[in-house]
Amino acid sequence: MRILITYGSRRGGTREIAGQLASDLRYEGFDAVARAPGDVDDVRAYDAVIVGGGLYASRWHRQARRFVHRHVQALRERPVWFFSSGPLDDSASRERIPPTAQVRALMEQVGARGHVTFGGRLERDARGFIARAMAREHAGDWRAPEHIARWARSVAAELREAAQPPGGFGATSRESPR
Template identity: 75%
Template sequence: MRVLVTYGSKRGGTEGIARQVAETLRVEGLDVELRPPGDIDDVSAYDAVIVGGALYANRWFRLARRFVHRHAQKLRERPVWFFSSGPLDGSAEQGEIAPTSQVQALMKQVGARGHMTFGGRLEKDAKGFIAHAMARTHAGDWRDSGHIQQWARSVAAQLRPGREGRPTPVESGPELQLH
């Protein structure tokens, strides 16, 4: 099973999560390619896709949004999962955080099977007016490797071939289609 992991990341925190997701999926025996969204012309070569986006003011970073819009038709034909990165506190580890309304709409557009929100990262010396102001009180790294790996393993379990050599269907969401 060939899986694409892509991400929209402005400051590198979401890219770091995507790297951990990709590595965990590889350890779980999947063939994984990690690429930024601007480097992907077609998703047809992949059996499944995971898209991550950094959250800024409850909006997914534009590169992730554009990727989903540009490839929506092909994404609807394969299993897709989303993840978001953003809370600058421990809330993502205390319980599941629902996707923002914008991310929910994107999920509906492509029939995404699931979503997870992970803690974000903001460096003390962040550039840009808003980021710099936020860094004064919210600088830190709230990405939890254990949480990221656990989620990636759950995705891998859903993608592993079942007894008939097909990926195991998910309890909710559209019927799995292989192409």
């Protein structure tokens, strides 16, 4: 099963999460690749898709939003999950953070199966006025690899379950033996 993980990332942290997800899903036995949205011409080449976006002022990265809008019909035809990255603290590892209203609306458009928020990363020497000001108090890396791996395993389990034919291996009979 081929899985695409694509992302919108301004400073590289979300791109690196996508790379870890691809690696974790390959470990689970899937053919998973991480690609920038601009490098994906046709979603139909994949059996499942994960779309991630960095959150900036509660807005998903523009490349992630545009990717969903550009491929909305093809995304509706396959299993899709979303992830966000952004909190500059450990809150995403301690509790479930729901998608923003904007991300929730995109999920509804494509029938996404789920969403997770991962912690973000902001380097101390970040460029740009706002990022530099935020870095004074919030620089650090909160992308917990174990949280990312756990979510990748849950996606893998859901894909395996969906691939099981009804009555296939492991199915139980409702009839009692005689």
